[in-house]
Amino acid sequence: MSCAGPPREANLAPAARGPRSAFAWPVRHRGWLAAFAALAVLPLVPGLDSDFVRSVLTQMAIAAVFALSYNVLFGQTGLLSFGHAVYYGLGGYAAIHLMRAINHGLALPMPLVPFAGALAGIAFGALFGALTTRRAGTIFALITLGIGELVYSAAFIVPSLFGGEEGITASRTLGPALFGIGLASQIAVYYVVAAWAFVAALSMRAFTTTPVGRMCNAVRDNPQRAAFVGYDPRVVRLIACCVAGLFAGLAGGLHAINYEIVSADSVGALRSGSVLLMTCIGGAGQFAGPVLGAVVLTWLEASLSGYTSAWLLYLGIFLMIVVVFAPRGLAGLIAMHAPLARTPAFGRVLLAYAVAAAPAAVTVVGLVTVIEMSYRVSTQPELGTKMRIAGVAVDAASPVSWIAGVIVAAAGFAAFRRTRRIVASAWTLAEQQRPAARATPS
Amino acid sequence: MAEIVAVSLLNGIVYGLLLFMLTAGLTLIFSMMGVLNFAHASVFMLGAYFSFQLGQWIGFWPALAIAPLLCGATGAAIERYGLRHVHRSGHVAEILFTFGLAYVIEELVTMAWGRNAVANSVPPTIDFALFSLYGSSFPAYKGLMMAISVAMFAILYVALKRTRVGLVIQAALTHPEMTSALGHDVPGVFVLVFALGSGLAGLAGVIGGFMLLTQPTLASAIGPIVFVVVVVGGLGSLAGAFIASMLIGVLQTFAVAIDYSLADALRAGGVAIARGSPLYDLVSVRVSTVAPMAPYLLLVLILIVRPRGLLGKRDV
Secondary structure (H helix, E strand, O other), X not given: OOXXXXXXXXXXXXXXXXXXXXXXXXXXXXXXXXXXXXXXXHHHOOOOOOHHHHHHXXXXXXXHHHHHHHHHHHHHHOOOOOOOXXXXXXXXXXXXXXXXXXXXXXXXXXXXXXXXXXXXXXXXXXXXXXXXXXXXXXXXXXXXXXXXXHHHHHHHHOHHHHOOOOOEEOOOOOOOOEOOEOOOOHHHHHHHHHHHHHHHHHHHHHHHHOHHHHHHHHHHHOHHHHHHOOOOHHHHHHHHHHHHHHHHHHHHHHHHHHHOEEOHHHHOHHXXXXXXXXXXXXXOOOOOHHHHHHHHHHHHHHHXXXXXXXXXXXXXXXXXXXXXXXXXXXXXXXXXXXXXXXOOOHXXXXXXXXXXXXXXXXXXXXXXXXXXXXXXXXXXXXXXXXXXXXXXEEEOOOHHHHHHHXXXXXXXXXXXXXXXXXXXXXXXHHHHHHXXXXXXXX | OHHHHHHHHHHHHHHHHHHHHHHHHHHHHHHHHOOXXXXXXXXXXXXXXXXXXXXXXXXXXXXXXXXXXXXXXXXXXXXXXXXXXXXXXXXXXXXXXXXXXXXXXXXXXXXXXXXXXXXOOOOXXXXXXXXXXXXXXXXXXXXXXHHHHHHHHHHHHHHHHHOHHHHHHHXXXXXXXHHHHOOOOHHXXXXXXXXXXXXXXXXXXXXXXXXXXXXXXXXXXXXXXXXXXXXXXXXXXXXXXXXXXHHHHHHHHHHHHOOOEHHHHHHHOOOOOOOOXXXXXXXXXXXXXXXXXXXXXXXXXXXXXXXXXXXXXXXX
């Protein structure tokens, strides 16, 4: 394999930096310590300690692992995949079959089930990676799309393995308990998933700092040059595919434990699309970006999809807005503000945002009114035309509500465009103050 | 046997021509601008819905002309007001933008026409049998579709190769800076190409709406197949797209017509497999059931045997 003998100097440099004190370690790893504390404490915080919130938190942790695994391909290696759910779903199937075996008497603790998912993930990562990694870019995207469809249609053809539309079910409580702890309650499931998620995130972070992980970046940025210095881009991409498959399969295994069912949906195009959305909306450029995207989108879906059937429409619009106005995602937006946060004018920037947020919110309310009324009329006529939007009663049958919705949206948008100048001037001011703040020796 | 072959072949060619109308627009846009338009199949679906709606208002023949124009205008708007602003962020951003757009168009269609399929039936003027083959009649609308798609390509070919506008388009494709320096409006050419490709998709949608179910999932059902055609034919190659469309069209129609399974073949050879085992499930699958998988199997096969696609110039 051509990836042996990496340059070692690059990895030694960061460790040598910073003052050597007792606090150096916790300070340097404050992000991870905070994440650990949050994972441990969140489901116990009063207000968040219901089973519903715990289940949403569990879903967030699973989605975060899945999105991070996607970013090994997308952000780190520059491979845009439209079929990443293949590894997730096949990992899920492997895990659910193992769970069934445990239900039938195999002596294995349930929390270890995600191992099966990870193994399946890496195996299929190697198999499909061998087919797809010859070239990056557009062609890779198209081939992964085709493989995703292939696996999805295969799931309906072999019902004894995939269970078709209904899927395969198993029980997470029927089996030997690890240290006497069963998986009966949602909180136990949460902690198992959270522990796996934390370990997986740490491992993926560690992978980015390995020589292979760095070569992934090199292959992303300039495959010719990487090949020229002796690293076959195809091999590096294949390794990235295997690692991404491994963690996606692990996420699938966590899915199997959490839902106790795996169906053809879990390998489908919609799930592949959702992980892509999470990663891009969160921001592929930062390690924490996909986690942010997974948390935000899972939260939005859990809180909104009960109220609206237009969820996918909002999601699509959200993605388009992010691509046009924030190409580096939400994490990129936050990172963009980090250098400004210490300037005196930062308060003005926040104030300008608050000023802009009001008309933006008005625009959204107007648009949402029109969209929700259209959906009600076209897809749920049986519910009648009277509905409540943001606490206001509207009647989709009367033209007044439609005209009002359009006028509110248009007026809000017109006002929003005017606030651009306020935001721009606050930004310019903060930008001007930035170099001065930066010039102080650290 | 001859009956099955003849009928399947004919239907396969019709389906292949439909696929080609779709992929031609996609290939045109891709080879000109390097943009892989994920919303292409969505524009196809818009064509089907527009023609359905216009057909109810003003009749089929005007709809046949106006629906593709509307789709072309939609495409022009997508380029002018969306993609152009994403262009500087690179091709991946463009793909993501059109990916989001595909979601949005699917939901907008749902919003306007509901989640269920609309009754997009063949208009009476072309609802008759053109001829009959072994007792099964060949509907006139399929004949019209073949005529339209063949005529469209003749016109497109001549327009691209023999007219001044075609020359400018080709020049803008390979040497955008030089063409721009000579005083041609290159961004305008891009809008034109996008409109043209979308219009072709819309035209395919008008006819395809009769063959396939006109429902909001139409785009996500046909989109992946169109992309497979593009890869199998060789990215950016119009002739390759034609051959691949025909191949996949015929392959899929034949697969649907074959009602046998591997188990039947094995049984004929004296091998029997116990019922209930996963292996039995696998071999007892009828070829007709595998038909939806056929394009993707072909894709994997092509990738192993000939990674650049049938007529692709570069290795994929």
